[in-house]
Amino acid sequence: MVDPPRGTFPYGSSPTPAAHTAAQPPTPLPPERITVEGLCVDYHGVVALHEASLRVAAGSICGLVGMNGAGKSTLFKALMGFVRPSRGTIRINGAPLAQARREQAVAYVPQTESVDWNFPVSVADVVMMGRYGRMNLLRRPRPQDRQAVRESLERVALWDLRDRQIGELSGGQRKRAFLARALAQGATVLLLDEPFNGVDIRTEGLMVELFEQFRREGRSVLISTHDLAHVRGFCDQVVLINRTVLAYGAIDEVFTEENLARTFSAVMAGLEASPGGIR
Amino acid sequence: MEALLWLTEPLSHAFMVRALLVSLLVATVCGLLSCFLTLKGWALMGDAVSHAVMPGVVIAYALGLPFAVGAFVFGVGSVALIGYIKQMTRIKEDTVIGLVFTGFFALGLTLISKLRSSIDLTHILFGNVLGISTADIQQTLLISALVLAVLLVFRRDLILFCFDPTHARSIGLNTGALHYLLLAVLSLAAVAGLQTVGIILVVAMLVTPGATAYLLSDRFDRMSWIAIASAMLSSVVGIYASYWLDASTAGCIVLVQTGLFLLAFLLAPRHGLLAQRSR
The missing domain is CATH 3.40.50.300 (P-loop containing nucleotide triphosphate hydrolases)
Structure with missing residues (x-):
């Protein structure tokens, strides 16, 4: 796995900002x-x-x-x-x-227990749900939405399993599917x-x-x-x-x-x- | 030849043709909606709404208004009341539902006995699809078109709302509006459904096709097609059976639906009883 160049973002990987307690107002960051x-x-x-x-x-x-x-x-x-x-x-x-x-x-990744794993949606459907906020009222996927879903699924190594029903995934794959949704959302x-x-x-x-x-x-x-x-x-x-x-x-x-x-x-x-x- | 006659003879009666057309329409609407209700876990809500529309139907008939108007007002009213009582008290939802719908139903029953209008109680309770009037057909057409349009336009949003309301809300979907949209559509579909099978059995139209289809498919689209098809098949077979056996139409339709469910329950390729036994 190749790391993306560091330092592109502030606080790229380290250093982390200094600690602050609630009692001491932090200095501007x-x-x-x-x-x-x-x-x-x-x-x-x-x-x-x-x-x-x-x-x-x-x-x-x-x-x-x-x-x-x-x-x-x-x-x-x-x-x-x-x-x-x-x-x-x-x-x-x-x-x-x-x-x-x-x-x-902001993306929210739900607790495992709060998801209905029998719901009749595929892995790709779930990840596509991350795109709804960027679509028009009918939520009809455009090429860029499909592209985002594909890239997100490839990143979490689930592209080959995209047509599985969500509950057919293993525990770890399920977690990754929801992380892919957050990625597709662009959060x-x-x-x-x-x-x-x-x-x-x-x-x-x-x-x-x-x-x-x-x-x-x-x-x-x-x-x-x-x-x-x-x-x-x-x-x-x-x-x-x-x-x-x-x-x-x-x-x-x-x-x-x-x-x-x-x-x-x-x-x-x-x-x-x-x-x-x-x- | 004999078998063909068995199929064509009933069609020589205008009332049979009308009954078949209306019930096919209702089957489409209720079948599609039943997928959302079974996935959302709103079967009890469907039962409540369908019973709660009773006073609305009675009042509308007494005032000479389209019965759908009265039914809609009381259907949505009951849902709003359920939500309000649940929010303001510590009583659990299923108790509130039971409380509200029986109250409304009792009101309808009392009204019907005092108004002494031309309304036939058994027609409201058990449906009267063989004697459906032209005005009622027009109303059913209008309701069905409206419900289908809403379900098709907001299909993806409603699926997401049923599957993961927290995510829906976090990406900016108005889940409150979707909640009430689905309930409003439920009220309308209940009104359409009671045309064919009456208030008591309309919940079967709103639940059974979805439940059957849920056992047969792991994709929402396929599930909705199966639900619609099984609802349509039940209506046609049920009406024919009722004609030839001279039995209750509502009873026959719902019995066929239940029979289809039992078949799926036993024989569904993946989620059926036999498949699970042999696993």
């Missing part, structure tokens, strides 16, 4: 994929996120770590524009969310909800390989997880969340015992678990 400032989200008076701020650089694999109910799903929903924040701003690639959505910048920010649940070690390795390619291309991958080993294994940045962003930045600096203790302290969370994906 070069262009970021995700910029969240003072984000507050509440559902009918129940606070889900309070004064959350974070930055994710272009070209990074960022772990989003927190307990169930800590606000990981809420943050994802906010980044996709599903919830209206009561305060704060979100910018994707420096632009407001509405523009990011028009540009198809620069990928949100992955617990991507390693029920995934074997080999599949995990293949996925991480893809994430590293995405990083080199300047995409940013935000992975929600509660598995610290994953984060230590291949993330270069981390966001610690417990109803607010406790700390974010380079992993060596943020992943301290003290920060982790605060992340997993039930006193601050105290919310019931919310299993399942984003609906």
Whole structure:
């Protein structure tokens, strides 16, 4: 595999930006994929996120770590524009969310459990769904859409299996199909909800390989997880969340015992678990 | 020769020709829609809507309005009410559905007994396709054209909405609008369906062809063709059977549908019982 030239994007592969804790306002940084400032989200008076701020650089694999109910799903929903924040701003690639959505910048990769694998669609159909936001009302694929689907499927090595029904794929192939959809969409920010649940070690390795390619291309991958080993294994940045962003930045600096203790302290969370994906 | 006569003799009656044409049309509409409903898991919703249109039909007849108008108002109204109660209380959806549709159905039953109009309760409950009036045929034509147009134009969006609503929303599709579009179309199709088999059995038209086809195909396009074909076949065979056996038309149509489902359940090449046993 040939690596694309490095340094095309800011933060091409390394170095990662310095760590910042929520308490210390960060110094200005070069262009970021995700910029969240003072984000507050509440559902009918129940606070889900309070004064959350974070930055994710272009070209990074960022772990989003927190307990169930800590606000990981809420943050994802906010980044996709599903919830209206009561305060704060979100910018994707420096632009407001509405523009990011028009540009198809944010892709969501669902949890394995939340997908109906018996649904009568082919692998190519699923990847084509990544293109719908760029098509006209009838969603009739144009040559460039077919081309994008082909390229995306080839990148995840599923082109030969494109006519299979989606459920006929193995666990790892299924994950790659949804990553191909995000690629076909042309997303620069990928949100992955617990991507390693029920995934074997080999599949995990293949996925991480893809994430590293995405990083080199300047995409940013935000992975929600509660598995610290994953984060230590291949993330270069981390966001610690417990109803607010406790700390974010380079992993060596943020992943301290003290920060982790605060992340997993039930006193601050105290919310019931919310299993399942984003609906 | 004998067999041919068996087929042609009923066609010498105008009412039989009309019944066959109307039910073929209804089969097309309901067959196609049934694919979306089975994949979305909205069978119970179909049952609810078809029962809830009853007071609308009664009121429309009493006021001399086209029955489709009344049915549509109450169909959409029931769906809106179900959504509202579910949102505002802690009651689970299936309970709300059961609650709302029986309430509406009871209202229809009471109205029909007090209004003492020319409406025949059994025609509404069990259909009257052999005695269908020209005005009713015109309405069914209009409804069918509308439903088919919506399902064809928004086919890809609706498939995506059924498969992965989160992705649909994240790329900027209006999933709220798609939700209500599908429900509105469901209300209309229920009205068309009750022409042939009546309120009680219309849910069979809205579910069984899709379920049969789902066992026979892993592609949406093929599934919809199979669903339409099986719905059409059931209507024709059912109407002929009802003619020669002098039996309930609605009963015969739905029995044939159920029979086709059982065949698929047993013999479907991949998802049938025998195929699974021999695996």
